[in-house]
Amino acid sequence: MSKTIKHHLTDDLLMAYAAGSLPEAFDLMVATHLSLCDDCRARAESFDAVGGHVLEQQGQPVSMSDESLAATMALIAQGAPTPKPARPGCAVLPAPLQDYVGGSVADIRWRSIGMGVKQAILPTGKDATARLLFIPAGAAVPDHGHNGVELTMVLQGAFSDEVDRFARGDVEIADEDLEHTPVADIGEDCICLAVTDAPLKFSKLVPRLFQPFLRI
Amino acid sequence: MFTEMNTATIDEPPTETVVSRSWRAKKHIKGKPVNGTKESCDTRAEWVDHVKRIRDTQDQAAFAELFQHFAPRIKAFLIRSGSDPAMAEECAQEVMATLWHKARLFDPTRATVATWVFTIARNKRIDVLRKQRRPEPEELGWGPEAEPEQDDVIVLQQETAQLRTALSALPDAQRQLIEKAYFGDLSHREIASQTGLPLGTIKSRIRLALDRLRHAMN
Ligand SMILES: [Zn+2]
Numbered sequence: 095m096s097k098t099i100k101h102h103l104t105d106d107l108l109m110a111y112a113a114g115s116l117p118e119a120f121d122l123m124v125a126t127h128l129s130l131c132d133d134c135r136a137r138a139e140s141f142d143a144v145g146g147h148v149l150e151q152q153g154q155p156v157s158m159s160d161e162s163l164a165a166t167m168a169l170i171a172q173g174a175p176t177p178k179p180a181r182p183g184c185a186v187l188p189a190p191l192q193d194y195v196g197g198s199v200a201d202i203r204w205r206s207i208g209m210g211v212k213q214a215i216l217p218t219g220k221d222a223t224a225r226l227l228f229i230p231a232g233a234a235v236p237d238h239g240h241n242g243v244e245l246t247m248v249l250q251g252a253f254s255d256e257v258d259r260f261a262r263g264d265v266e267i268a269d270e271d272l273e274h275t276p277v278a279d280i281g282e283d284c285i286c287l288a289v290t291d292a293p294l295k296f297s298k299l300v301p302r303l304f305q306p307f308l309r310i
Numbered sequence: 311m312f313t314e315m316n317t318a319t320i321d322e323p324p325t326e327t328v329v330s331r332s333w334r335a336k337k338h339i340k341g342k343p344v345n346g347t348k349e350s351c352d353t354r355a356e357w358v359d360h361v362k363r364i365r366d367t368q369d370q371a372a373f374a375e376l377f378q379h380f381a382p383r384i385k386a387f388l389i390r391s392g393s394d395p396a397m398a399e400e401c402a403q404e405v406m407a408t409l410w411h412k413a414r415l416f417d418p419t420r421a422t423v424a425t426w427v428f429t430i431a432r433n434k435r436i437d438v439l440r441k442q443r444r445p446e447p448e449e450l451g452w453g454p455e456a457e458p459e460q461d462d463v464i465v466l467q468q469e470t471a472q473l474r475t476a477l478s479a480l481p482d483a484q485r486q487l488i489e490k491a492y493f494g495d496l497s498h499r500e501i502a503s504q505t506g507l508p509l510g511t512i513k514s515r516i517r518l519a520l521d522r523l524r525h526a527m528n
Contacts, residue, residue, distance in 0.1 A: 105505035106498065106499075106501050106502035106505050107498070109491065109501050109505050110497075110498040112432075112492075113432070113491045113492045113494065113496070113501065114433070114435060114436050114444075114494055115491070115497060115498060115501065116498055118443055118445070120498070121442075121443075121444060121445045125445035125446055125447045126445070128447035128448075129447045132517065132520040132521070132524070133517065135447060135516075135520060136513050136514075136516040136517035136520055137509070138447075139420055139421065139425075139516045140473075140509040140512045140513040140516055141507075141509070142421065142425050143421065143422070143470055143473055143512055144473070144488065144492065144507060144509075145425065145429070145432060145492045146421070146424040146425030146426070146427070146428040146470070147424070147470075147474045147477050148387075148428070148488065148489050148492040148493075149383055149387050149424055149427065149431065149492075150383065150424040150474075151478070152383055152386050152387065152390070154386060155382030155383045155386050156382055156385040156389060156395070156398070157382055157385075158382055158385060158399060158403075162377075162381065162399065162402075162403055163374060163377050163378075163381075165403055166377065166381075166406050167373075169403060169404065169407040170410045170411070174411035175411070188447075189447075189448040189449070190445040190446065190448070194445070218443070219440075219442050
């Protein structure tokens, strides 16, 4: 548990997470942040309570078939679904991310996108994209804008940009209006989770990020 | 709104007294669930006791009562969320089976049974209707050694009752929008205008419960 998180998730993200209407990549971002942040977890669970109210106070419950209880008992008798294999803890990746990486930080399959920066796209639904980013200590990700909403959360190290400094657990929320140049702290390589709902064209990602360098 | 028993409890000021009783201890609120009526609200602490009985003694009678109350609501919820009735029936059964298997993970200092059932039903909807995985935060459990205080359980039920009263008092248009959001009919961007809900008190209560849980885990 990090006690020093300064940049949190917004209420609209937490309510949409509770309502179950976010794209999978955003669910992954929220679940990862909640694993590190009890303040946001408490807010998210209070939005769950609103869902409990909606479920409870529905005007017209729909009757179940006559044999439904017996059928459910038969289902229960088949036993609990096999639990997920317990993973050894990882100091960098909270549990929900470990599920997507299939292990710990050593199991991330990085691909270089130039200038020492690496990324790993995570297997989520197509309506939004989640990827892990590796920025070498002291390196800058050149000036870039965003299509749609992009959330970036620090997992290791820290970065600073025109807005503030972001360390483990901090989430930067960027929209079309933000042009920024994140620079990783010098002390440690920076690993982030980034999600965006913009249609990500992989072939264009590198040129967009690195245009200023490629033009030299 | 509430049964007499519940009203009496709700009117008491929230207590901060910490005494060493677990939620295994004798229940404070008596009364029977009233199925299918408006009075049968989820603030009744005996739903908590039902889940405890399933957890501790695989009590089928307790499960049958929970089933009778919640399964028709889960089914209605899934139909409102776009499922056809046959699939909603099947999913409601699976949700109730999950409740049985996961009874150990239910934390009554952070959620009422209705809230917990909602989260299981919502995840089932994401799985079946949207065919999508649902990442959940790292699981936190009291484990076999520690159990939450009964007073914390009671207070959470009270806070939830107050939240429900406040939500019921919202203007119709806003209530309908909130319902739409939770039935999955509003996008994230559309939800943004609906977040100003009276959640301060229950949020603080859950935050406190998380602190105690973390403390017990260490
Ligand atoms: Zn937070």
